[in-house]
Amino acid sequence: MTSLARVDHAYGSHIIFEGASIDFPDRGVVALRGPNGCGKTTLLKLLGGVISSSSKEVERWRQDFRAVYLDADFLTLDYLTVEEQLSMVRPLTNPPNFPKGEGCLLAGHMMPAKVGALSLGQRQRLVLSVALTLKNVDVLLLDEPLNGLDQHAALIARKSILSAGKSRLVLVATHEDERWTDYELVIRSRDALELSPTGV
Numbered sequence: 467m468t469s470l471a472r473v474d475h476a477y478g479s480h481i482i483f484e485g486a487s488i489d490f491p492d493r494g495v496v497a498l499r500g501p502n503g504c505g506k507t508t509l510l511k512l513l514g515g516v517i518s519s520s521s522k523e524v525e526r527w528r529q530d531f532r533a534v535y536l537d538a539d540f541l542t543l544d545y546l547t548v549e550e551q552l553s554m555v556r557p558l559t560n561p562p563n564f565p566k567g568e569g570c571l572l573a574g575h576m577m578p579a580k581v582g583a584l585s586l587g588q589r590q591r592l593v594l595s596v597a598l599t600l601k602n603v604d605v606l607l608l609d610e611p612l613n614g615l616d617q618h619a620a621l622i623a624r625k626s627i628l629s630a631g632k633s634r635l636v637l638v639a640t641h642e643d644e645r646w647t648d649y650e651l652v653i654r655s656r657d658a659l660e661l662s663p664t665g666v
């Protein structure tokens with residue numbers, strides 16, 4: 467278990483976190499939950515260094531763990547085809563790099579399409595395919611990764627995320643009702659985040 471002793475963040479006078487302490491398991495998938503506007507995306511972006519933190523603890527944590535924040539725009543270049551995009555990032559990923567077909571996030575027919583022409587769900591599938599096989603990453607920070615996925619793709623995505631969580635920590639901001647992750651981290655207030663195992 468790793469802990470972050472103090473997280474603070476405000477947008478101007480709007481305080482999002484103030485002296486919040488957070489426990490993380492060393493690996494596994496953690497659903498980050500809480501109502502709209504409580505700070506889920508903000509927390510993921512602070513941990514991923516997308517927004518800078520005034521909190522020394524967060525900066526220290528970032529030096530100890532290689533963390534990557536991902537949303538639907540992660541590493542996507544709209545003018546490339548999916549195939550070109552995947553070739554570009556292949557050296558950054560572990561084999562088997564990008565399996566395609568039944569039971570996989572990528573479908574063969576997506577390969578020649580321009581990234582910019584993908585639907586939200588197809589784009590999420592591309593982003594997840596890359597994200598979940600990235601080399602040398604300790605913590606994956608996924609912002610609503612199942613957003614836009616149909617039921618079948620969502621099942622595949624959950625399975626793939628759980629499998630990635632066997633060797634690293636994966637934090638998933640989500641509003642899904644169903645419990646499918648290893649843990650839940652609930653943002654109760656600006657200074658109270660609660661980690662618990664889901665038991666599933």
Ligand SMILES: Nc1ncnc2c1ncn2[C@@H]1O[C@H](COP(=O)(O)OP(=O)(O)OP(=O)(O)O)[C@@H](O)[C@H]1O
Pocket residue numbers: 477480482500501502503504505506507508509
């Ligand atoms: N760049 C910004 N500038 C000012 N305020 C911001 C900024 N980004 C977010 N906020 C505000 O901070 C609060 C937390 O936003 P955040 O996006 O982290 O919430 P969230 O829990 O992810 O919400 P949701 O469930 O709706 O996705 C919100 O009130 C939001 O309006």
